[in-house]
């Protein structure tokens with residue numbers, strides 16, 4: 305018998321999928337951890353679960369309580385599912401630039417959703433900072449604080465990283481992932497480096513994010529922008545502090561779209577934009593390392609969350625982009 309206990313029991317233990325077309329092109333094994341198969345549909349289910357259970361263990365969240373979070377969508381969706389499964393309320397502050405699909409999913413799940421104007425982190429009305437203040441003013445509420453709450457990367461250190469090590473039988477040369485909070489990249493990098501310090505750990509970054517310049521030069525400088533949702537950052541979060549980073553690779557939107565469309569047409573996988581950045585960077589690392597290497601990245605969420613955007617040529621044209 306193999307029966308998962310409810311929504312929560314079904315989180316994690318996702319398959320590792322060989323991306324055939326990219327593997328054949330590069331002569332490497334390019335493997336994608338199928339996080340879109342988590343029951344809430346993204347890599348963020350794992351962090352959402354660890355954050356909630358950590359707060360429960362610390363006695364911060366009691367029955368009937370509320371989980372408050374500022375999120376680009378996927379963390380909110382994971383939190384909302386888990387709140388329903390555990391009997392909590394969920395309040396989500398989301399920048400109004402995120403896809404309608406994600407906002408509608410949150411509403412369907414019964415979360416209270418407050419879309420707010422997208423302003424930089426230094427502005428006190430930034431969605432993340434706003435969510436912290438709102439949580440503080442409520443009773444029996446926690447602020448999930450995914451960016452700086454280390455329960456986030458702990459989820460990936462204990463589960464995602466360990467699964468990748470087991471699934472590859474330790475035959476892995478490179479780990480590549482884009483960062484939003486950095487929880488996924490950091491937890492997996494910390495786990496894999498402990499197993500084998502020769503595994504090359506590389507941050508993938510879209511334009512409009514400061515990580516690439518920070519890793520290359522030590523200074524955050526931000527140029528350009530990106531249509532990808534849920535990744536890129538203008539600061540170093542607590543989850544990204546003291547984390548092994550060997551290199552960074554920047555991928556632009558048109559290249560990410562080319563990858564997303566190749567995954568769709570040649571590999572049969574309908575993926576979101578951050579997966580395009582991840583696989584694009586995995587391919588770049590494969591070319592750098594040469595044939596015969598194994599590189600693992602994350603298939604973060606499904607393209608069905610972005611139907612009206614990256615799979616809509618009219619919307620792409622408004623951004624000066626074309627289908628890949």
Ligand code: PMP
Pocket residue numbers: 346347348376377378379482483484485486487488489533534535576578579604605
């Ligand atoms: N891809 C998508 C679609 C996401 O929503 C997120 C999370 N914001 C990420 C990638 C990055 O994950 P993390 O927060 O663990 O860095």
